[in-house]
Amino acid sequence: MALVEISNLSKTYQTGEIVISALKNVSLEIEAGSFVSIVGPSGSGKTTLLNLIGVLDQPSSGSIKVAGKEVSQLTNRQRAEFRGDHLGFVFQNFNLIPVLTVYENVEYPLIMVKNESAAKNRDLVRGLLDAVGVLDQQFKRPHQISGGQMQRVAVARALVTRPKLVIADEPTANLDHDTAFKIINLMKEMKDQWHTTFLFSTHDPKIIDEAEIIYTLEDGIIKSRQDRRSK
Amino acid sequence: MIKIARIAYRNLLRYSRRTLLTSMLIIIGIVAVLLFIAISGSFKQLMVGQITDSMLGHLQVHRKGYVASIENSPLNLNLNDKQVDKLKTVLQQNANIAAYSGRLKFSGMLSSYTETSNIRLNGINPEMELKTAPLLPQRVQGKKGTAGVPTLNPGEIWIPDTLASGMNLDIGTQIVLVATNKDGSVNGIKLLISGIVGRMTGPGGRDGYVNMKDATQLLRIEGEEINELAVRLNRLDLMKPVFTDLQQQLEQFRNKKDKPVFEIHTWEALSPFSNIANIIDLLTLFVKVILVAIVLVSILNVMLMAVYERIREIGTIAAIGTSPRKIWTLFLMEGLFLGIFGAVVGSIVSLGIIRFLNWKTIVMSFGRQEDLVLTPSIEMSQVIFTALIVIAISALATVQPAIKASRLEPVDALRHF
Numbered sequence: 001m002a003l004v005e006i007s008n009l010s011k012t013y014q015t016g017e018i019v020i021s022a023l024k025n026v027s028l029e030i031e032a033g034s035f036v037s038i039v040g041p042s043g044s045g046k047t048t049l050l051n052l053i054g055v056l057d058q059p060s061s062g063s064i065k066v067a068g069k070e071v072s073q074l075t076n077r078q079r080a081e082f083r084g085d086h087l088g089f090v091f092q093n094f095n096l097i098p099v100l101t102v103y104e105n106v107e108y109p110l111i112m113v114k115n116e117s118a119a120k121n122r123d124l125v126r127g128l129l130d131a132v133g134v135l136d137q138q139f140k141r142p143h144q145i146s147g148g149q150m151q152r153v154a155v156a157r158a159l160v161t162r163p164k165l166v167i168a169d170e171p172t173a174n175l176d177h178d179t180a181f182k183i184i185n186l187m188k189e190m191k192d193q194w195h196t197t198f199l200f201s202t203h204d205p206k207i208i209d210e211a212e213i214i215y216t217l218e219d220g221i222i223k224s225r226q227d228r229r230s231k
Numbered sequence: 232m233i234k235i236a237r238i239a240y241r242n243l244l245r246y247s248r249r250t251l252l253t254s255m256l257i258i259i260g261i262v263a264v265l266l267f268i269a270i271s272g273s274f275k276q277l278m279v280g281q282i283t284d285s286m287l288g289h290l291q292v293h294r295k296g297y298v299a300s301i302e303n304s305p306l307n308l309n310l311n312d313k314q315v316d317k318l319k320t321v322l323q324q325n326a327n328i329a330a331y332s333g334r335l336k337f338s339g340m341l342s343s344y345t346e347t348s349n350i351r352l353n354g355i356n357p358e359m360e361l362k363t364a365p366l367l368p369q370r371v372q373g374k375k376g377t378a379g380v381p382t383l384n385p386g387e388i389w390i391p392d393t394l395a396s397g398m399n400l401d402i403g404t405q406i407v408l409v410a411t412n413k414d415g416s417v418n419g420i421k422l423l424i425s426g427i428v429g430r431m432t433g434p435g436g437r438d439g440y441v442n443m444k445d446a447t448q449l450l451r452i453e454g455e456e457i458n459e460l461a462v463r464l465n466r467l468d469l470m471k472p473v474f475t476d477l478q479q480q481l482e483q484f485r486n487k488k489d490k491p492v493f494e495i496h497t498w499e500a501l502s503p504f505s506n507i508a509n510i511i512d513l514l515t516l517f518v519k520v521i522l523v524a525i526v527l528v529s530i531l532n533v534m535l536m537a538v539y540e541r542i543r544e545i546g547t548i549a550a551i552g553t554s555p556r557k558i559w560t561l562f563l564m565e566g567l568f569l570g571i572f573g574a575v576v577g578s579i580v581s582l583g584i585i586r587f588l589n590w591k592t593i594v595m596s597f598g599r600q601e602d603l604v605l606t607p608s609i610e611m612s613q614v615i616f617t618a619l620i621v622i623a624i625s626a627l628a629t630v631q632p633a634i635k636a637s638r639l640e641p642v643d644a645l646r647h648f
Contacts, residue, residue: 051642056550056645084552087552089547091645093543095543095544095547112234112235112551
């Protein structure tokens with residue numbers, strides 16, 4: 001069974017009298033354990049699609065099943081619970097909590113979302129920080145580390161609850177090419193190490209090549225699907 | 232919860248200048264309120280103490296109708312010895328009454344042989360009067376007895392200081408006191424000035440004193456006759472219940488026309504200072520309302536700013552899966568911490584200032600009373616109550632911004648720049 005099943009998904013926005021169709025009858029499936037990229041020009045609907053799969057937004061029509069659960073009709077509270085239980089997020093602007101240290105940022109979802117004890121998960125958090133290469137920065141605040149390090153911390157935070165799916169919207173857009181490449185490779189490593197699924201959007205051609213499955217989105221429509229695993 | 236508290240605390244530190252400014256506003260507000268309560272309360276207490284303990288007593292009983300014509304010092308509304316006995320029986324049964332003193336108030340003419348002036352006098356039994364008005368000796372300058380208390384033996388008079396200075400009279404001077412009794416006949420006696428009484432605010436504040444024996448002799452009264460009975464209670468706060476109790480008991484004594492014989496009043500009903508005391512209470516309430524407004528507006532403002540500035544951050548924690556309730560709690564805690572910090576520091580600073588003011592000694596004048604020493608003090612219950620009000624208002628002011636934060640759609644919040 002696919003981890004994500006989308007059928008006939010549409011999303012429209014209304015600004016005054018203008019109706020914008022961000023997604024038009026999109027259907028796709030994402031297998032568990034895959035490294036999937038959504039590519040397309042600005043305004044093609046990448047972020048909208050990721051927001052819908054990430055249960056951050058609700059579709060205008062169609063169905064989204066994530067981890068076997070229909071998520072399109074959940075209430076706010078149910079959506080928050082679902083995200084906490086099954087999903088991890090990596091944002092373009094890193095979005096670390098500025099008042100928390102690197103360690104506390106990674107620990108945050110365990111304590112605040114999963115209601116787990118800090119002591120019980122100390123090894124898990126430290127292990128993740130070590131895995132993403134920022135253990136030596138654990139006592140620093142986000143503003144004291146570089147952009148690449150911040151995104152590593154964000155990846156660790158996304159993985160700490162052992163989510164089934166990590167969604168990353170343009171995770172490399174604010175990084176230089178070398179750092180971007182390292183972050184993508186880190187995500188790939190983490191996917192294998194933590195047996196999770198990564199879904200990210202990008203428009204950087206060199207980064208795109210690192211994806212196993214590539215969906216190309218244009219004007220809210222899936223134009224193509226490339227499976228590069230056999231290559 | 233501890234984690235939320237820690238994040239809330241750090242968020243406040245993140246905007247340290249704003250937090251400090253808001254806290255300062257709350258602290259200044261609390262200090263202003265507590266100092267006002269302490270100083271005005273001390274002033275009120277001092278004045279009430281002066282009025283009740285050196286002049287009026289806590290309660291006064293008269294013959295019905297006397298207070299309405301008190302300015303004329305009427306002698307035809309005196310209480311006779313039977314009525315006084317009845318009164319004493321009622322008073323002696325009440326365990327909350329510490330002392331009582333009968334007074335015979337009258338008007339007369341005081342002559343120094345070269346000058347003559349009107350004078351209003353109280354005929355008193357000095358022993359009973361000093362138990363009922365224990366601060367009266369503080370008002371009297373003059374001949375002291377063995378216990379260091381001014382004496383008022385038969386043949387002696389205490390005259391008000393205004394009269395002493397106006398007629399150039401001093402202690403040891405002999406005067407003649409002339410008065411008309413209730414039958415209209417005039418009588419006079421020679422008296423020696425043994426004390427000069429300082430003036431007080433309110434009725435009777437410029438009266439002189441003579442011994443009851445001299446008063447009855449001058450007015451040719453046979454037996455015991457008084458027209459005022461001042462009552463001192465064990466504690467001032469017992470005044471209302473004792474007043475109600477005595478009023479009910481005295482109501483039972485009726486004349487032949489089935490009208491009440493006695494009337495009873497609290498000091499508040501007799502002294503104009505009670506109006507000033509009420510104004511002080513009203514001002515205290517007004518100052519408290521201002522404090523509430525300061526706390527409400529400043530916390531509401533700072534928390535709304537916090538929400539608007541951190542929309543993306545709220546979006547992030549919501550996206551990660553933080554429940555709306557936890558986001559609400561986070562913001563509520565920030566407001567609460569501001570309130571708690573302001574309340575605690577404000578209370579400590581206020582108590583420090585009150586202690587300093589007591590150490591420095593504040594001397595003030597009120598009307599023609601001078602050298603009144605204020606001793607500002609505040610009950611701990613008042614401090615705690617004010618602090619709790621501030622904390623509660625802080626929480627209330629944070630509710631709306633906290634709800635706003637918790638209801639933000641993560642997808643919209645994450646888009647916010």
